[in-house]
Amino acid sequence: MTHQVFDELIGTPPPSRVDVDGIVRRERRSRSARRLGGALAAVLALALAVGVRDRPGAAEVTPRASASSPTADTRFRLVFDTDETADATARRLGQELDRAMRKVAPGAVWFWMPDQPGEPRRPDGQAPTFSHRGRADLINGSSGLSYQGRRGALRLSISPEVHSDASSGPVSYYWACRMPPDVREDNRYHRVCEEATSPGGARMKIQTYTGKRQPTVQHLVVVQLPDNRTLELSVQNMVGVDESAVPAQPEAPLSREQVREIAVQIADQIKS
Template sequence: MSKDQFDAAIGVVPPSTVDVEAVLDRERRRARVRRVANPWTAAGAGVAAVAAGVAVAFVPGAPAPALVPPAASKTPSENPCAVLPYPPQTGAPIPETSAAASSRLTAVLTAAVQQRLAAGTTLGPHEHGVYPKGVAHGPLEFFHVFSAPVPHESTCSGGEDYFTSSATTAKGERKGNLMAIVTRLGGNATPSTECTPPPERTEGSCHRRTGPHGETILESTVRQPGGPTMYRSEVTRPDGTGVILDAENVAGDAKRGGAPDMPSPPLSLTQLTEIALDPGLTLYP
């Protein structure tokens, strides 16, 4: 059978309805906020995104994603989205619309950060403040990231549900960045509550304590020798809100390594925790 006869026999192959770029963006976000013991795991391991039977493997340092054959499918009765890493959120539904919560959280965080930054420091937009694709948000402007879990054969994609914001800081040539996540507990952006060793080829510290109103506080530092430093404060509130605040001494993303843009992050661990404990930084005002 000739190629023309074969093409005529099978007909026209319908175009794919999968937005691969959207899947890649979603899985990159999930890699940044996934609840893992090692906050920099995404820098040292591949991230798999699956949609419509095609797996896209992120290989560190690779110029482009590599296509991988789909895994063997499960029986139709099994739902891959019913198990980890897609746990249900345990926090109650929030009492506000997403727009109202985003606006309120932005005002609270911006005021708290500006009170603590060194004099003369300015805030600018950050590369991670783009969502959905092509929609840029201002410095420390919260937005709601949401994607429903979507099962396909033996894999599950999506499952995001949290509020996040970010900003680049600058004082002269010294630049850094800040990132915040506010979420209902139980989802894939839930703060950690136990200390773990720092990632391989890094050094760091971790301290766990209880806050003034029963909050669980985890304060950690991760440093790449000769490279950037990340401070992280994770607060689990009794009302069902989880807060994660990061400060890094690079303008972009510390996970990429390279030389730091300032001696230390723009906010200290103590300052991050003070902000995370602000009563206004909650989903249940």
């Protein structure tokens, strides 16, 4: 993997805080003092330097270069051109999800929940492991989530905004809340939908599904990404696998607003 690709995946590190100009100035003052030859002159020079630096109220001189230094770009790209870059992208996505979760929902805990029957058990406390299965247009990961006594499931996926359909050609993600004329609402759920725009200007769709027959709750947020991709984050109050999943409590572990904020924070870290 090239250094450029790694830089794009992990982002640019913040600029150094070492005051190089200050170190050079202090070294020059020390050399000048030694060249004076007399002990008295050296002591006076040191006293003046210390007096100016330590005088109460004296302002610290900041190098002009630091004031004009650009802000480091810590965002990353979704790169899948090799198995190595795809794995690095998956790891970075997991790190961003964990970071956003700890910021929006401090104290939230991951716990193992299988994605399908027979899946090998992983230790609790680990953020979801994302899988791309060799595809550049699809990546997903899921985990159990516990927050303030509420438990449920979280799933994050990235998929194409416009994909090809063999029968009808290109098909775009449907951003409108009103269902298309040829699509009927699922009468098992009550759906609340909101069309929105992220602080960065990306299209968003926020939905909440509440079961009419069972006390199920799911918050679903979709955010538009660069390069013909969308990010979808779902949190629900169900625990278990497939048909064995049951509601853990009446509410999802995270609120609608928290799911929205986590999705936005992750999307803001992905660049073209």
